[in-house]
Amino acid sequence: MSKQAERDRLVDLRRELHRHPEPAWREFYTTARIVEELERIGVDDLYVGPDAIAEDERMAVPDDDELEAWYEQAREEGADEEILQQLAGGYTGAVAVVEQGENPEDGPTVGLRVDIDGLLREESTDDDHEPVAEGFRSEHEGAMHACGHDAHATIGLGVIEAVKNSDFEGTLKVFFQPGEEMIAGGKSMAESDHLADVDYLLAAHVGLDHPTGEVVAGMDGFLAVSHFRAEFEGVPAHAGGRPNEGENAVQAMATAVQNLYAIARHEDGATRVNAGKVGGGTATNIVPEEAFVEGEVRGETTELKDYMKERAERVLESAAEMHGCEVEITTNGEAPSAESDDALVAIVGDVADESEGVEEVIERGELGGSEDATYLMRAVQRNGGKAAYVGVGTDHPGGHHTATFDVDEETLPIGIDVLAGAIAEIAAERP
Structure with a gap:
């Protein structure tokens, strides 16, 4: 296949995924299409749904009715029925394993993590919005790929094919992770058995305020985060007669x-707190019996996040006691901080310098937000391995999570070349 034909195929796949965005644990169509592509490529081992994650570590799982509605939608849109059955109950995501070389068992195991979920937000309908103009706007009203995870999944598949056609010797594992936007899926993959033998791990993200042609060899500045929901229960009364x-x-x-x-x-x-969603009560003449707040705390380190979480829970409990109420606090998503290892950053930078389409390589960058790839990074580092988070720049008309966000599709081959080349070089050097 020519380079142009391969690019066109990747663009078509990315646009197909863009039309079918699915949020955390509802990535039924997305996972099914990824699995179909992995089967076409011919990976050595493929783990799907419950076999890809630690089931008990899922966070922010929707209720059964919500899961069923998205499952049926994927089925009606033509997702493979046999694959869908493996995902029932919201067990989405996949892990693909490729063994390469004469004696792959003698080589290292290198991992790549890409996330696959969309966001619950409406996509722009403006005529000058590229997905509208080119006919691949989201077909799921109220959901869109506003952060580039459609590109991430496509890049992950492209990397597998590139590695299979390279002189890589060892084992490659690609983690197609659900639920990043809710900070809900990383831990379930990190706690699975699939990370135990990974010697080196790369994670990647497009954009991050870097234009097409820029590559950040190692991102740091991850804010550890914890999402919470507090449900307050009081006692109702007539607001006029017996308040x-x-x-x-x-x-x-x-x-x-x-x-x-x-x-x-x-x-x-740095520490952060935000009460992002609140509500309660039933009528103006009834003392409210129920109320809730959904929010988050963040910290520059995991320890600082824990400091904020402990005090936030104290605030919530004290407020309930002050007003004679009860409160139930639930953690809906969580991720630690992490740092990219110098040895991998150096290799990614060197490979990027020689990659077509890369105009500038930045050694280090600051994420300034949160990412649950940190669970996987820390799991590998805890086992004595090394990890790095790579930024692949992309031009986009709107910021991340906005209605007009889109990915410059020239980013796809750049991301694939840099990551596949880095994976082969990491296996050769074993830093």
Whole structure:
């Protein structure tokens, strides 16, 4: 296949995935298409759904009705029925294993993590929005690929094919991870058995405020994060006739929100808190019996995140007690901080310098946000291996998570060349 024909095939696949965005644990169509491509490529071992993750470590799993609706949608859109059956219950994602060379068991095991989920937000309908103009806008109203994970999945598949056609010797594992946007899927893959023998791991992301042609060899600055939901339960009463008999859950929630922002910042580094979604009550003349707040805390390190989480939980519990209510606090997603290892950063940088389409290589960059690839990175590093997070620049008309976000498709071959080349070089050098 010519280089242009291969690029066109990758673009078509990326656009197909863009038309079918699916959020955490609902990536039924996406996973099915990835598995179909992996079977076409001919990977040595393929683990799908429950076999790809540690089932008990999933976070923010939707209820059964929600899962069933997305499952049926994928089936109606033509997803392979046999593959779908392996994903029932929201067990999405896959791990692909390729063994290469005369004696792959003598070589290292190199991993690549790419995320596959979309976001619950509406995509632009403007005529000048490229997916609209070219006919691949999201077909799932209220959901879109607003962060480039459609490109990530495509790059992951392209890397497998490139490695199979290279002089790589060893074992390659590619982790097609669900649920990153909710910080809900990384831990389940990190706690599976598939990371135990990984000597080196790369993770990658497009964009990150870097244009097409730039590559960041190692991203740092991950903020550890914890998402929470607090549900307050009070006592209802007639707001006009007997307000004194009620215990106001909305008052408890409002007190909690105010005091969350009063948590003292820490001298050791950056800390964050946000109450992003609140609600409660049923009518203007009823003392509210129920209320909730969904929010997050972050820290420059895992320890700083834990500091914020502990104090946030104290605030929530104290607000409930102050207003005579009960509160139930649930962790809906979580990820630690991480750092990219120098040895892998150096290899990625050297390979990127020689890769077609790369105009500038930046040794280190700051993410400034959170990413649950850190679970996988830390798992490999904890076992004595090395890990790095690579930024592949892409021009995009809107920022990440906006209605007009899109990926410059010239990024696809750049990402594949850099990552596949780095994987082969890492196996050869064993830094």
